[in-house]
Amino acid sequence: MRGKSAFVTAAFVLLALFPLVAGDYGIDLATKIMIFAVFALSLELLVGATGLVCFGQAAFFGIGAYAAVLLSPADGAASLLWLLPACVAASALYALFVGALSLRTKGVYFIMVTLAFAQMAFYVVHDTPLGGGTDGIYLNAKPALGSLLDLDKPLLLYGFTLACLVATFGFLAVLLRSRFGRALAGIKVNEQRMRATGFSTYPYKLAAFVISGGLAGLAGFLFAVKDGFVNPELMSWHFSGAVLIMIILGGLGHLRGALIGAFAFALLQEFFKSEAIFGEFARHWTLGLGLTIIASVALLPNGLVGVPGQLRDRLAGRLTGSRSAQAGKPQ
Amino acid sequence: MSPSDVLLRGREITRRWGGLVAVDRVSLELRRGSVHAVIGTNGAGKSTLINILSGEIAPSAGQVELLGQDVTAWTQPRRARAGLGRSYQRNTIYPTFSVFENCRLAAQARTPKPWQWWQDAQRCEASTSAARAAATRAGLDTLLDRSAGLLSHGEKRQLEIAMCLATAPQVLLLDEPLAGMGAEETERMLALLAELRTGHAILLVEHDMDAVFRIADRITVMVNGAVIASDTPGAVRCSPEVRAAYLGDH
Numbered sequence: 001m002r003g004k005s006a007f008v009t010a011a012f013v014l015l016a017l018f019p020l021v022a023g024d025y026g027i028d029l030a031t032k033i034m035i036f037a038v039f040a041l042s043l044e045l046l047v048g049a050t051g052l053v054c055f056g057q058a059a060f061f062g063i064g065a066y067a068a069v070l071l072s073p074a075d076g077a078a079s080l081l082w083l084l085p086a087c088v089a090a091s092a093l094y095a096l097f098v099g100a101l102s103l104r105t106k107g108v109y110f111i112m113v114t115l116a117f118a119q120m121a122f123y124v125v126h127d128t129p130l131g132g133g134t135d136g137i138y139l140n141a142k143p144a145l146g147s148l149l150d151l152d153k154p155l156l157l158y159g160f161t162l163a164c165l166v167a168t169f170g171f172l173a174v175l176l177r178s179r180f181g182r183a184l185a186g187i188k189v190n191e192q193r194m195r196a197t198g199f200s201t202y203p204y205k206l207a208a209f210v211i212s213g214g215l216a217g218l219a220g221f222l223f224a225v226k227d228g229f230v231n232p233e234l235m236s237w238h239f240s241g242a243v244l245i246m247i248i249l250g251g252l253g254h255l256r257g258a259l260i261g262a263f264a265f266a267l268l269q270e271f272f273k274s275e276a277i278f279g280e281f282a283r284h285w286t287l288g289l290g291l292t293i294i295a296s297v298a299l300l301p302n303g304l305v306g307v308p309g310q311l312r313d314r315l316a317g318r319l320t321g322s323r324s325a326q327a328g329k330p331q
Numbered sequence: 332m333s334p335s336d337v338l339l340r341g342r343e344i345t346r347r348w349g350g351l352v353a354v355d356r357v358s359l360e361l362r363r364g365s366v367h368a369v370i371g372t373n374g375a376g377k378s379t380l381i382n383i384l385s386g387e388i389a390p391s392a393g394q395v396e397l398l399g400q401d402v403t404a405w406t407q408p409r410r411a412r413a414g415l416g417r418s419y420q421r422n423t424i425y426p427t428f429s430v431f432e433n434c435r436l437a438a439q440a441r442t443p444k445p446w447q448w449w450q451d452a453q454r455c456e457a458s459t460s461a462a463r464a465a466a467t468r469a470g471l472d473t474l475l476d477r478s479a480g481l482l483s484h485g486e487k488r489q490l491e492i493a494m495c496l497a498t499a500p501q502v503l504l505l506d507e508p509l510a511g512m513g514a515e516e517t518e519r520m521l522a523l524l525a526e527l528r529t530g531h532a533i534l535l536v537e538h539d540m541d542a543v544f545r546i547a548d549r550i551t552v553m554v555n556g557a558v559i560a561s562d563t564p565g566a567v568r569c570s571p572e573v574r575a576a577y578l579g580d581h
Contacts, residue, residue, distance in 0.1 A: 174449055180447075182439065182452040196419075197436070197440045
């Protein structure tokens with residue numbers, strides 16, 4: 001328990017110190033990864049904590065991002081004070097609609113229904129003038145908080161993103177140990193038993209779905225602000241799949257798994273895309289990334305979070321193995 | 332016995348699956364302070380009956396009354412909150428949680444307060460004390476920190492009962508609580524049931540005939556979904572229909 005919170009605290013401290021040593025590229029990359037981490041945390045609440053495999057999480061991310069662009073006034077910067085809550089609310093609202101309908105289904109049907117709703121949102125921005133079509137749209141001016149916090153400055157955006165990540169992590173950590181969080185854990189393990197015990201499970205699942213959608217919207221908002229640009233790709237099913245892979249890679253059922261997974265996924269992507277290392281072959285980066293992910297899922301059933309435990313078990317197994325071999329020896 | 336002692340009443344409960352009548356116009360009354368056993372061969376409709384009474388499936392016809400209220404249209408969680416607890420034939424505990432957390436989560440159904448998202452569930456006084464009391468009553472007080480999946484089969488059955496008790500029910504529907512238990516575990520469970528009889532109305536579906544005839548105050552015998560006898564153990568034992576249909580003449 002102490003080791004886990006020490007790990008997370010250390011990670012956040014390192015992230016806070018990172019700008020001291022990083023250049024522009026490093027800051028930009030780390031900002032992007034932290035946004036992915038918020039996004040991964042939002043999905044972890046559904047998949048890891050509640051056992052609901054949502055395959056349309058990118059829709060909520062995309063709605064947060066598009067809302068940031070579409071709600072910003074044409075002249076001058078919007079205030080962070082209202083734009084951020086508005087973007088989160090827009091995503092949460094769509095999540096309420098999607099969740100209310102899709103949570104009536106289970107298992108593979110739930111996966112497909114959430115995918116269908118995400119594709120619906122995708123085609124709305126892809127094929128209507130509302131979202132600017134395939135080209136996407138630019139953000140006129142990045143939101144600010146008076147003269148205090150101008151998110152146009154990469155370093156300030158980095159700090160703000162880190163604050164959002166820490167707040168999201170802290171919020172979910174508190175939420176998951178509360179009565180609400182424990183009920184979600186029970187639903188994940190055995191929903192029928194929860195109902196027999198007296199829990200109306202549907203409102204619990206819907207609340208989790210809406211919170212998850214809102215947090216994904218927060219990540220989308222940050223992404224739109226960082227890039228100053230949105231396009232339909234943000235809502236594509238590839239992105240929903242990528243974030244699922246992040247949390248699986250990191251290890252389901254642990255908040256820090258989402259954190260580790262987001263970093264591992266993005267860094268692997270950077271690694272295989274690097275022409276300095278792979279030269280011409282870097283064009284086929286998806287192959288290397290895919291093979292690595294297949295290998296890690298096969299070798300690490302509990303994700304990267306489970307690696308220390310796996311090592312410990314192997315070590316303990318070796319120790320008891322040698323001990324029993326000794327015991328078996330004749331005196 | 333006054334009529335208010337009837338805590339759960341089923342009236343003419345029927346369930347059809349297509350052409351098959353799984354439960355055929357079954358009526359029964361569970362009274363406070365008594366154990367009402369339902370016996371019958373496999374496929375006689377006993378589990379379907381429990382599922383209908385607890386609200387897991389809806390009856391095709393008939394009525395369920397809980398504490399004098401018609402609850403036929405109520406969902407299962409609502410019936411559970413009103414005082415109807417059930418255990419399952421197969422263990423349906425939360426294997427990855429500790430014994431204590433299994434009980435605490437069950438007790439939490441009484442004080443759900445999901446909007447207090449900042450408060451640690453382990454500090455929820457109502458559910459922690461109810462969980463401890465229920466686990467102690469079921470004889471699990473020394474195993475509170477054990478992961479539920481690591482319990483022995485008998486202990487898991489005890490945990491089923493403890494989780495049921497943690498919700499402070501008035502009516503207990505127990506689906507084969509003795510299934511797969513050894514002689515010693517059976518004795519312990521029967522002692523527990525005898526103790527729970529005070530203050531609860533218990534419906535017991537069970538295959539262990541010795542146990543049923545020892546503990547039940549009333550026995551309902553089902554064959555092919557219908558009741559062929561419902562009487563005291565002594566009368567049921569002597570009933571020629573029951574002997575022919577179920578107990579076997581020996």
